[in-house]
Amino acid sequence: MATPVSDIATQATASPLKSRWWQLLCGLVCAMVSSNPQYIWTLWTHPLTEKLGVSLPSLQVTFSILIVCQTFLSPLEGYLIERFGPRWLLAAGGAMTGLSWVLTSQAETLLGVYLAYGVFGGIGVGIIVVGTIGLMARWFPDRRGLAIGIVMAGFGMGAMVTTFPISISLASHGYQHTMTTYGVILAVVGILAALGLRLPPPGYMEDWQPPTAVGIAPDTKTGSMLRTPLFWLLFIMMTMMSTSGLMVTSQMAVFTRDFGMAGVTVLGLAALPLALTVDRVANGVTRPMFGWVSDRIGRENTMFIAFGLEAIAMALWLELRGEPVLFVLLSGIVFLGWGEIFSLFPSTLTDSFGSKHAIVNYACLSYAQGVGSILGGPVAALLHQHTGGWNAVFGTAITLDACTAVLAIAALKPMRAAWLVRSTRSKTATAH
Numbered sequence: 001m002a003t004p005v006s007d008i009a010t011q012a013t014a015s016p017l018k019s020r021w022w023q024l025l026c027g028l029v030c031a032m033v034s035s036n037p038q039y040i041w042t043l044w045t046h047p048l049t050e051k052l053g054v055s056l057p058s059l060q061v062t063f064s065i066l067i068v069c070q071t072f073l074s075p076l077e078g079y080l081i082e083r084f085g086p087r088w089l090l091a092a093g094g095a096m097t098g099l100s101w102v103l104t105s106q107a108e109t110l111l112g113v114y115l116a117y118g119v120f121g122g123i124g125v126g127i128i129v130v131g132t133i134g135l136m137a138r139w140f141p142d143r144r145g146l147a148i149g150i151v152m153a154g155f156g157m158g159a160m161v162t163t164f165p166i167s168i169s170l171a172s173h174g175y176q177h178t179m180t181t182y183g184v185i186l187a188v189v190g191i192l193a194a195l196g197l198r199l200p201p202p203g204y205m206e207d208w209q210p211p212t213a214v215g216i217a218p219d220t221k222t223g224s225m226l227r228t229p230l231f232w233l234l235f236i237m238m239t240m241m242s243t244s245g246l247m248v249t250s251q252m253a254v255f256t257r258d259f260g261m262a263g264v265t266v267l268g269l270a271a272l273p274l275a276l277t278v279d280r281v282a283n284g285v286t287r288p289m290f291g292w293v294s295d296r297i298g299r300e301n302t303m304f305i306a307f308g309l310e311a312i313a314m315a316l317w318l319e320l321r322g323e324p325v326l327f328v329l330l331s332g333i334v335f336l337g338w339g340e341i342f343s344l345f346p347s348t349l350t351d352s353f354g355s356k357h358a359i360v361n362y363a364c365l366s367y368a369q370g371v372g373s374i375l376g377g378p379v380a381a382l383l384h385q386h387t388g389g390w391n392a393v394f395g396t397a398i399t400l401d402a403c404t405a406v407l408a409i410a411a412l413k414p415m416r417a418a419w420l421v422r423s424t425r426s427k428t429a430t431a432h
Contacts, residue, residue: 020139020140020200022196023135023136023139023196023197023198024136024139024140024147024150024151025196026193026194026196026197027132027135027136027151027154027193027197028150028151028153028154029154029189029190029193030090030093030094030128030131030132030151030154030190030193030194030197031128031129031132031151031152031154031155031158032154032155032157032158032159032161033094033097033098033128033158033186033189033190033193034093034094034097034124034125034128034129034155034158034190035154035155035156035157035158035159036097036158036159036162036182036186037066037097037100037101037117037121037122037124037125038063038066038067038070038125038159039158039159039163039280040159040162040163040166041062041063041066041117043163043166043167043170044104044117044175044179045059045060047170047174047175048104048113048175051175052107052108052109052110052113054110058110059110059113061114061118062113062114062117062118063118064118065114065117065118065119065122066117066118066121066122066125067122067370067373068122068370069118069119069121069122069123069126070122070123070125070126070129071126071366071367071369071370071373072367072370073122073123073126074126074129074130074362074363074364074366074367075222075360075363075364077089077093077123077126077127077130077131077363078130078131078134078359078360078361078362078363079360079363081127081130081131081134081359082134082357082359082360085198085199086131086135086194086197086198086199087194087195087197087198088194089127089131090127090128090131090132090190090194090197091190091191091194091195092124092127093123093124093125093126093127093128093131093190093194094124094128094186094187094189094190094191094193094194095124095187095190095191096120096121096123096124096127097121097124097125097128097186097187097190098124098182098183098184098185098186098187098188098189098190099120099124099183099187100116100117100120100121100124100183101117101121101179101180101182101183101186102179102180102183102184102187103116103117103120104116104117104121104179104183105175105176105177105179105180105183106176128190128194129155129366130359130362130363130366131197131359132151133148133151133152133346133359133362134358134359134360134361134362134363135197135199135359136148136150136151137346137347137350137355137358137362138199138200138204138350138355138358138359139200139204141205141350141355142205142295143292143295144291144295144347144350144351145290145291145292145293145294145295145299145302145343145344145347146288146291146292146295147291148287148291148342148343148346148347149287149288149289149290149291149292149340149342149343150287150288150291152287152288152339152342152343153284153285153287153288154284155342156280156283156284156287156339156342157280157281157283157284160280162182165182166178166182169181169182217350217351217352217353217354217420217423218353218354218423219353219354219355219356219357220353220354220357220361221357222357222360222361222364225353225357225361225364226364228419229415230352230415230416230419231349231353231364231365233407233411233412233415234345234348234349234352234365234368234412235365235367235368236368237303237345237404237407237408237412238341238345238365238368238369238372239368239371239372239375240372240400240401240403240404241307241338241341241372241400241401241404242341242368242369242371242372242373242376243371243372243375243376243379243397243400244310244338244376244396244397244398244400244401244404245310245334245338245341245372245376245397246372246373246375246376246377246380247376247377247379247380247393247396247397248314248334248380248393248394248397249279249334249335249338250376250377250380251377251380251381251384251393252272252275252276252279252331253272254384255390255393256271256272256275256327258390259321259322259327259390260322261321261324261327264324265324266324266325266327266328271324271327271328274328275327275328275331275332278328278329278331278332278335279331279332279334279335280335281332282332282333282335282336282339283335283336283338283339284339285336286306286335286336286337286338286339286340287339287340287342287343288343289340290302290306290340290343290344291340291343291344291347293305294343294344294347298413299344299347299348299351300348300408300409300412300413300416301408301409301413302340302344303344303348303404303405303408303412304405304406304408304409306336306337306340306344306405307337307401307402307404307405307408308337308401308402308405309333309336309337310333310334310336310337310338310401311337311398311401311402311405313330313333313334313336313337314334314394314397314398314401315394315398316330317330317331317334317394318390318391318394337401342369345365345368346362346365348412348416349361349362349365350362351416352416352419352420379396380393380397383396
C-alpha cells in the first residue's frame with residue numbers, strides 16, 4: 001500500500017539534518033566539488049608540461065588514470081559506504097579530491113602527477129559520485145529521477161563556478177599556488193557537505209511504489225542482480241549510449257576544424273568555445289529535466305524520447321554542418337539527449353532492484369560508463385583514420401542511439417514489467 005503524502009512529508013522534514021531536501025543540497029555540493037578534477041584538468045596541462053618538461057600526450061595519461069580509478073573501483077567504494085555509512089566515507093572522498101590538487105602542485109615527476117591527480121584524485125571523485133547517486137536513490141523513491149538528476153547536474157556543471165577564478169589565479173600566481181589554494185578550498189567544502197549526509201532511517205518509505213509500477217521492486221543483493229538478464233540489458237544500453245556520445249564529443253575540436261567552423265563566429269563569439277559553453281549548460285540541465293520527466297511518464301518512455309532526440313540531432317548536425325548558428329544549437333541538443341544517461345539509468349536500476357543495495361548496485365552499472373570512455377574516443381579516431389571522414393563516426397553513433405531508443409521500448413519495458421510481476425508474486429507467496 002502506498003505511503004500517505006502526510007507521512008512522506010513528516011518523514012522528510014522531521015529534522016533539518018535528516019530532511020531529504022537537506023540531504024539533496026549536501027549531495028549537490030559534494031557533486032560540484034567532485035566535478036573539478038575532470039572539468040578543470042585542461043587548465044593544468046600547459047603549466048604542468050612546462051614545469052615537468054614532458055610531452056602533452058604523456059601528461060594526458062593522467063586524465064585516463066583519473067577516469068579509470070573513478071569508475072573501476074566503484075563497487076569497492078560502494079560497499080564501504082554501505083558498510084560504514086556515507087558520512088565519513090564521503091568526507092574522505094572530498095578530502096582526497098581537494099588534497100590531490102595540493103599533492104600535484106608539489107609533484108616533481110610525471111609519476112608523481114599520475115599518482116596524486118590520477119589515482120588519489122580518481123578514488124576521491126569515485127567515492128563521491130557513487131555515494132551521492134546511491135543516497136539520492138534511497139532518499140527520493142518518489143522523485144528518484146529528479147533527485148539523481150540534480151546531483152549529477154552538479155557534477156556536470158559544478159566546475160563552472162571555479163573555472164574563471166582559477167583561470168585568473170593561474171595568470172596572477174602560477175599553477176602551484178592556485179592548485180594548493182583551490183585544493184584546500186575543495187577539500188574543506190567537500191568535507192563540510194559530506195558531514196551533513198545520512199542514510200535514510202530503517203523502513204523509510206519502503207512500501208512506496210511508482211503509480212505506474214506493475215509490481216514491487218525487490219531489494220536485490222548485488223550478486224543476485226548480476227545474474228539477471230535485466231541488469232545486463234541495462235548495462236549494454238548504458239554502454240551503447242556512453243560510447244555513442246563520447247565518439248562525437250571527444251572529437252569535437254577536431255571535426256569542428258574539419259567542418260570549417262574553427263575560425264567562424266556566431267553573434268561575435270568563436271563558434272567552438274560558444275558551442276562548448278552551450279554544451280556544458282545542456283549537459284547539466286538535461287539530467288534533472290529528463291529525470292523529472294521520467295518520474296512522470298516512466299523511465300523507458302523517457303529513454304525512447306531522449307535517445308531518439310540525440311540520434312536525430314546528430315543526423316542534422318552532420319547534414320547542416322556548414323551552418324554556424326545551427327552547428328552551435330545542434331551541439332547543445334546532442335548534449336541534451338546524451339547527458340541524461342546519468343540520471344535515467346541509475347533511477348531505472350533502483351526502480352528495478354530496490355534501494356537497500358542501491359549504492360553498490362549502481363557502482364556495478366557505472367562500469368558501463370567506463371567501458372564507453374575506453375571505446376568512444378579510440379573507436380571514433382580509428383573510423384576517421386580508415387575512412388578519411390566523419391560520416392562513419394556519426395553514422396555509428398546515430399545507429400547506437402537509435403538502437404538503444406528502440407531497446408528501451410521493445411526490450412527493457414516488457415522485461416522490467418515481467419521482473420516486477422514475478423517479484424511481487426514471489427513476495428506474496430512467501431508472505432502466505
